[in-house]
Amino acid sequence: MKDLAAELKRLQDEHLYRRRRIIDGPQGVHLNVNGQQMLSFCSNDYLGLANHPEMAKAMQDGAARWGVGSGASHLVNGHSSAHHALEEELAAFTGRPRALLFSTGYMANMGIIAALCGRGDFVFEDRLNHASLLDGGLLSQARMQRFSHGDTDALAQKLAAHADSEKLVVTDGVFSMDGDIAPLPELTAVAKQHKIWLMVDDAHGFGVLGKNGGGCVEHFALGMNDVPILVGTLGKAFGSFGAFVAGSEELIEYLIQKARPYIYTTALPPAVAEASRTSLKLLQTENWRREKLQTLIKHFRHGANELGLQLMDSETPIQPLLIGDNNKAMAISEKLLQQDILISAIRPPTVAEGTARLRVTFSAEHTEENVNRLLNTLEQVT
Numbered sequence: 219m220k221d222l223a224a225e226l227k228r229l230q231d232e233h234l235y236r237r238r239r240i241i242d243g244p245q246g247v248h249l250n251v252n253g254q255q256m257l258s259f260c261s262n263d264y265l266g267l268a269n270h271p272e273m274a275k276a277m278q279d280g281a282a283r284w285g286v287g288s289g290a291s292h293l294v295n296g297h298s299s300a301h302h303a304l305e306e307e308l309a310a311f312t313g314r315p316r317a318l319l320f321s322t323g324y325m326a327n328m329g330i331i332a333a334l335c336g337r338g339d340f341v342f343e344d345r346l347n348h349a350s351l352l353d354g355g356l357l358s359q360a361r362m363q364r365f366s367h368g369d370t371d372a373l374a375q376k377l378a379a380h381a382d383s384e385k386l387v388v389t390d391g392v393f394s395m396d397g398d399i400a401p402l403p404e405l406t407a408v409a410k411q412h413k414i415w416l417m418v419d420d421a422h423g424f425g426v427l428g429k430n431g432g433g434c435v436e437h438f439a440l441g442m443n444d445v446p447i448l449v450g451t452l453g454k455a456f457g458s459f460g461a462f463v464a465g466s467e468e469l470i471e472y473l474i475q476k477a478r479p480y481i482y483t484t485a486l487p488p489a490v491a492e493a494s495r496t497s498l499k500l501l502q503t504e505n506w507r508r509e510k511l512q513t514l515i516k517h518f519r520h521g522a523n524e525l526g527l528q529l530m531d532s533e534t535p536i537q538p539l540l541i542g543d544n545n546k547a548m549a550i551s552e553k554l555l556q557q558d559i560l561i562s563a564i565r566p567p568t569v570a571e572g573t574a575r576l577r578v579t580f581s582a583e584h585t586e587e588n589v590n591r592l593l594n595t596l597e598q599v600t
């Protein structure tokens with residue numbers, strides 16, 4: 219039997235041990251953590267919708283109408299008109315014929331990749347893709363080939379080397395630990411040239427990028443022809459829970475038949491789907507949230523540059539500060555905590571060895587004063 223205690227001790231010794239913080243109260247920029255009031259810069263609630271009163275009301279009204287549990291999977295009798303309406307609204311939002319809800323983004327990625335690829339096929343993934351995309355590749359039993367981050371030439375070379383196989387190219391839209399945007403125009407060109415499908419997981423781009431919050435495909439003005447498989451999650455900028463894939467009629471019908479993490483799981487509570495419908499409306503209408511984020515990001519980058527901090531090449535609300543050493547990243551995060559500022563230190567294996575970082579994220583609910591306080595504190599502790 220595996221020696222769990224020894225493995226846990228090793229993680230502690232190597233400063234890789236993970237612990238959970240207990241949050242008391244709703245998600246927001248001000249968090250009560252173990253009785254301490256903290257200013258948080260680590261949520262994915264980029265638009266500040268997670269605790270929006272209209273969202274809470276949609277969920278309460280939803281629970282009054284639908285109860286709590288969906289009762290079954292979508293293919294048995296768990297697929298309500300709330301789920302269906304959300305799918306139709308997501309299809310319209312993404313400008314694609316159909317959308318399909320999944321219970322989580324993790325499951326969406328596992329389900330889609332494993333349904334589309336199998337033994338003998340090839341899945342090409344950006345080296346920095348989210349764990350769920352890599353796990354989807356493993357689950358599919360296809361041969362996985364990882365290409366260097368954002369390197370379209372490297373991808374093209376790998377594709378040429380396997381000309382006769384079925385292939386899928388998979389990338390994050392916005393990379394979750396770096397904040398940069400995938401070079402989608404170049405990737406779509408390569409995928410089209412090789413007549414293979416491109417799958418983009420835009421968990422961190424939806425709501426944030428594009429004039430209407432349509433994410434990286436709106437940012438680059440790409441259609442279904444360019445990105446035939448488009449994944450989004452509802453737990454980040456949407457401030458709700460769940461995930462979706464948007465694409466052609468055939469893609470969605472195929473996934474309903476074949477994607478096991480879709481078929482063999484209970485449908486989301488309909489009240490959650492109602493909350494997501496409200497969030498989709500807020501996300502499209504409250505443009506000021508995206509504009510505010512851009513102002514905060516510029517303000518932060520300007521200030522961090524003046525302090526000589528090592529920013530990464532990001533125009534999104536994910537603004538990591540590269541530290542390098544695990545212990546140093548932990549020590550800075552700890553000092554920030556003592557000043558009531560919450561920022562998580564991200565270490566291997568989530569990021570590559572020697573690239574530990576403080577993953578600073580912004581929300582439309584932050585103020586310029588909040589950012590100033592962060593900058594002043596960083597000046598003291600780095």
Ligand SMILES: *Cc1c(COP(=O)(O)O)cnc(C)c1O
Pocket residue numbers: 321322323324325327348350390394419420421422451452453460461
């Ligand atoms: C968060 C995230 C997921 C997982 O989505 P969940 O709905 O939280 O399971 C998938 N892909 C990317 C890129 C993510 O950042």
